[in-house]
Amino acid sequence: MAKSGKPKLAVWKFSSCDGCQLSLLDCEDELLAVAEKVDIANFPEASRAVVKGPYDVSLVEGSITTPHDAERIHRVRRSSKLLITIGACATAGGIQALRNFKNVNEFISIVYANPQYIETLNKSTAIADHVHVDFELRGCPINKYQLVEVISALLNGRKPNIPPYSVCVECKRRGTVCGLVSHGSYCLGPVTQAGCNALCPTYHRACFGCYGPKETPNTASLSALWEASGVPQEDLVRLYRGFNAYADAFRKESEAHEQ
């Protein structure tokens, strides 16, 4: 607790685009209510001021990609009562985990003029691969209403309403017509966790799985459907290699189609 008696909240950034932190700023109306209830002790996207730890809640954005970060996350964990990861990078390694399927040294030599200055790990990994995580909030980026829900649940000592079922449930509740069935779209909704309120399908765009695998995802059955309709193996690999390419279920499914 801070001197104000309010819980101290810190936001930490690892390898990421800052989009999830921006979701917190994007809360606008709710942000004032959040600021009233918690002391924002560290939030690089919003302020340079840093209040010393320990912290009641740490929101962690980004994946672990460097030896320095692999060490820093332990310091964050040590100074945090609760650690919540936010977004696909922090929960699954993010889009940068695409490198996990290749040799990272080849990328370094192509991208950087002086690769000798680059110190990086072979793989981009989720925070939970390094330290204990108390709650994971999915999405690329996260949904601001889900973020407010998690903070609100924490402040009130209740379970957050963050369901792990499919995006289909949200489509049906909204009355969105299933694009997979009515247009033959390659929608990952049936294997992807809800939370976005079926944003893409409602705007006629197939779900590309940015919330990662749902509970008990049956990717093999979905792939079998598309294989039967003639989708080439390399396209199936690409379907699962998005922002959550290294989430277990998606990784295994893409590897199953990679010969």
Add this chain to the structure above:
Amino acid sequence: MFQVAVTAMVYRIETAAVQSLIEVLHQQNYSVLGPTLRDGSIVYDELHDASDLPMGWTEEQRPGYYRIRKRNDEALFGFTLGPHSWKKFLFPSISKLFSASRNAKGFNVLKDKAEPKGGTKPLAFFGVRPCELHAIEIQDKVFASGDYKDPQYNNVRAQVFIVAVNCSHPAETCFCSSMGTGPGVEGQYDLALTEIIDEKQHFFLIEAGSPKGEQVLENIQHHPAEGNEVSKGEDVVRTAASNMKRTLDTRGIKELLYENAEHPEWEKVGARCLSCANCTLVCPTCFCNTVEDSTDLGGTEATRTRKWDSCFTLDFSYIHGGNIRTSTKARYRQWMTHKLASWIDQFGTSGCVGCGRCITWCPVGIDITDETRVIRDNNGSA
């Protein structure tokens, strides 16, 4: 019980009178809801006038497949069913039960500030298929009978005006004949329509099923149908019945499924099932819901919300200490056995009306009629 044998009078109305019918319902303060074309599909939504109906459209349906197609005529009801069912109006997918605010002693339940969506206008369902009429009756048993009646459902339901439509075009996924729920209209309705369309003529037959229906009918131009017109209407339903190819053998179905809880087919279907919950959400009788409590950030106000849920989610069968149906196999078996067997013990009828939505809208095309057939053909093989 006192019973009156009623042979409802059949009248003929012209196609243009469909517009008058919608107008009369609007004049009587109904919000008119019915089929309309949206997002490449026929959905249920507000009908402002007859031009909102999907004139000249039909669909092609197969397991896991739905496409709309242009017809070569101007039929208003030349299609079967889309993904929506009327339950979305009677039992909304998300509804607030109540909210409360904290006070010194405990909490106060807050009075609702906002009216429910669409106001308190009574609803007119325009174009209810026979299977759906049965589905509404089934949900009435769940929500509107017994000791615990659902007030939200009943408030809406009590005022609903139903315009039913006889089926002329069963989809490839339809099997209402097997379930005894169609393709001819029966049960409680206010008005029932039959569309007659061929190269030479296009008109409707109309029957009133209630005093409310008669009163609406009085306000539109109609005249008694002639004998050959009435028999044309009967032909429509007869042809629909004979065009329906899919069947579900319901003989002893309760015992069949109870005795086959360990049938190897459950394993096979569990391997295909995505546990995405689509079948339950498109089903016009599935009523399972979850109740969510949420608080505002300050912890001064709390809200209880009811949402559609599904027996295919893990949280649905989470009880103290864990989930009781962790495998998808167990969840599929639970759904199908409830729908076709234990529903009979629970409510006295099957939970299935043969609309085929669970077949069409299953992304991987799992077919409840096929699953039943496999279990029947290898009865007791476990």
